[in-house]
Amino acid sequence: MKEFMMIFIGPSYEEIGLSPEQLQERMGRWFAWGDKMTKQGILRGGKALHAKGKRISGPGRTVSDGPFVESKELVGGFYIVEAESFEDVVVIAQDFPDYDLDGGVEIREVIKFS
Amino acid sequence: MAENKMVDHLFRHQYGKMIAILTNFFGLPHLELVEDAVQDTFIKATLLWRAEQPENPEAWLMQAAKNRVIDLLRQIKAEKDRFHKLDTESTQEQLDELFLDHEVEDSQLRMIFVACHPALSPEEQIAFALKTISGFSMKEIAAALLIKDETIKKRLVRARKTIIDQKIEFAWPEPHQVESRLDGVMQVIYLIFNEGFHSTRAEKLIDQDLCGEALRLCKLLLKKERFRSGSLYALFALLCFHASRLESKISPENEIVDLGQQDRSKWYMPLILLGNNALSMAMGYPDYSAYHLEAAIAHEHIRAIRFENTDWQRILELYQELNEIQPSDSGRLNLAIVHLQINQLQEAKILLDAISSGGLQQRNYLLHGCYAEYFHLAGQREEALQQIQLAIEASSNELEKNYLLKKKAKIAGKA
Numbered sequence A: 001m002k003e004f005m006m007i008f009i010g011p012s013y014e015e016i017g018l019s020p021e022q023l024q025e026r027m028g029r030w031f032a033w034g035d036k037m038t039k040q041g042i043l044r045g046g047k048a049l050h051a052k053g054k055r056i057s058g059p060g061r062t063v064s065d066g067p068f069v070e071s072k073e074l075v076g077g078f079y080i081v082e083a084e085s086f087e088d089v090v091v092i093a094q095d096f097p098d099y100d101l102d103g104g105v106e107i108r109e110v111i112k113f114s
Numbered sequence B: 001m002a003e004n005k006m007v008d009h010l011f012r013h014q015y016g017k018m019i020a021i022l023t024n025f026f027g028l029p030h031l032e033l034v035e036d037a038v039q040d041t042f043i044k045a046t047l048l049w050r051a052e053q054p055e056n057p058e059a060w061l062m063q064a065a066k067n068r069v070i071d072l073l074r075q076i077k078a079e080k081d082r083f084h085k086l087d088t089e090s091t092q093e094q095l096d097e098l099f100l101d102h103e104v105e106d107s108q109l110r111m112i113f114v115a116c117h118p119a120l121s122p123e124e125q126i127a128f129a130l131k132t133i134s135g136f137s138m139k140e141i142a143a144a145l146l147i148k149d150e151t152i153k154k155r156l157v158r159a160r161k162t163i164i165d166q167k168i169e170f171a172w173p174e175p176h177q178v179e180s181r182l183d184g185v186m187q188v189i190y191l192i193f194n195e196g197f198h199s200t201r202a203e204k205l206i207d208q209d210l211c212g213e214a215l216r217l218c219k220l221l222l223k224k225e226r227f228r229s230g231s232l233y234a235l236f237a238l239l240c241f242h243a244s245r246l247e248s249k250i251s252p253e254n255e256i257v258d259l260g261q262q263d264r265s266k267w268y269m270p271l272i273l274l275g276n277n278a279l280s281m282a283m284g285y286p287d288y289s290a291y292h293l294e295a296a297i298a299h300e301h302i303r304a305i306r307f308e309n310t311d312w313q314r315i316l317e318l319y320q321e322l323n324e325i326q327p328s329d330s331g332r333l334n335l336a337i338v339h340l341q342i343n344q345l346q347e348a349k350i351l352l353d354a355i356s357s358g359g360l361q362q363r364n365y366l367l368h369g370c371y372a373e374y375f376h377l378a379g380q381r382e383e384a385l386q387q388i389q390l391a392i393e394a395s396s397n398e399l400e401k402n403y404l405l406k407k408k409a410k411i412a413g414k415a
Helices: A020-040 A086-095 B010-026 B028-048 B057-075 B077-086 B090-098 B101-115 B122-132 B138-145 B149-165 B175-197 B204-222 B230-244 B269-282 B290-303 B312-325 B329-341 B345-353 B361-377 B381-394 B398-414
Strands: A002-009 A043-048 A054-057 A062-065 A075-083 A104-109
Touching: A002 A086, A020 A043, A020 A086, A020 B010, A020 B028, A075 A086, A086 A104, B010 B028, B010 B057, B010 B090, B010 B101, B028 B057, B028 B149, B090 B101, B101 B122, B101 B175, B101 B204, B122 B138, B122 B149, B122 B175, B138 B149, B138 B175, B138 B204, B175 B204, B175 B230, B204 B230, B230 B269, B230 B290, B269 B290, B290 B312, B312 B329, B329 B345, B329 B361, B345 B361, B361 B381, B361 B398, B381 B398
Parallel strands: none
Antiparallel strands: A002 A075, A002 A104, A043 A075, A054 A062
């Protein structure tokens, strides 16, 4: 079995001004998705990320303050799931809750050394 | 992963509580800061809880709110002087006290009195109450009241400015003012409810939210013995009776169902019982108000097992009394409708003619609809059709239009 990372890209909730009711509704959808994957036994982990960050780059190890991209393209978090193929993960990712906010999912296969 | 432990509207209600507690601590001049901080807490929870939901979400949010107080104290240390007495170890103690249940309720009640302060216009009061107490966003208020976002924003800004300019305090009204201030609060609750109840839009959810909020605020006031009065109980009874048939007003096919056609077995019994109880409580107080009469009218409708069993004579008397103590165009319209029900056409016509054109605003289509019914019953087909056409043109949405088109077909076919 292979592992894949689903990387969530989209606007941060701070930016778009969701109401408490909308936040709760959206959270309910994240719960439902997480529960579904847990029941299927495919969820291997995941985290949500703050928008703010730092970046260290180049030979000079230059430190700069993020965010580094437009808010639409922010990485908001990730899940790692076990699946047979990319096609299977595309199916899993259908339940990602934030497509309607112009969010999206990037799927990458985890490299295994064995 | 944990199952969803959250009750409906937890965030929305928790928002109102947190705003009230923190405002009690920091004072109204810091309201905007407090609102941002609370909003921020919810966003954090939304992201954090994805991985793991806390055992007790409500307690988690309250703890987060407490932590925010400490953060905010640092943020506004420029004003440290004002808070120096809180900046010691007693802060934690004071904080814990503020978060006790009865204190939370007190804070929310104070916020209701702030929202309904006579220095704010009625429109500002409603917008401010929905935002600050009920946790509606600007967009949600705009959608609920069918008003532009921009207008709501202006009202909220004006309300906040007035509160600061006039140094309105986060305090109980003075004892000698309680009665008149309560009148204002009840008026706002009544208006919020009516926005939900009389709307005929397709999105039932928004209407239920508005009605639910009005009921919640009313219940909160009733918890305090010193605010209880015949009027407050009567208002609560009225809201319960109306709310019990909220579901039956619009059919599953999204069509307006009038009182005569509603499936009375679907009226929500627990609310009716609450209403009955509140109405009898109302009678135990010396004061008497329009709410008593409106509740009694609603009760008459609820009491009738079938539409045919409605005691129109009794309802007529109640409406007449209501119209005497509180004359209004919508009162005249209601009275006219009752006269039509019992075939007193001339009486109905006189009342309808006394209504100023445009006086009912977005519900003006009802006036034309009522005229149409009058002419229909009087056998004046042409005039009836003319009026129903005017009603259709004055209606503000598809649901109303479809309802009136059906009525038009009926008039055209029958004559």
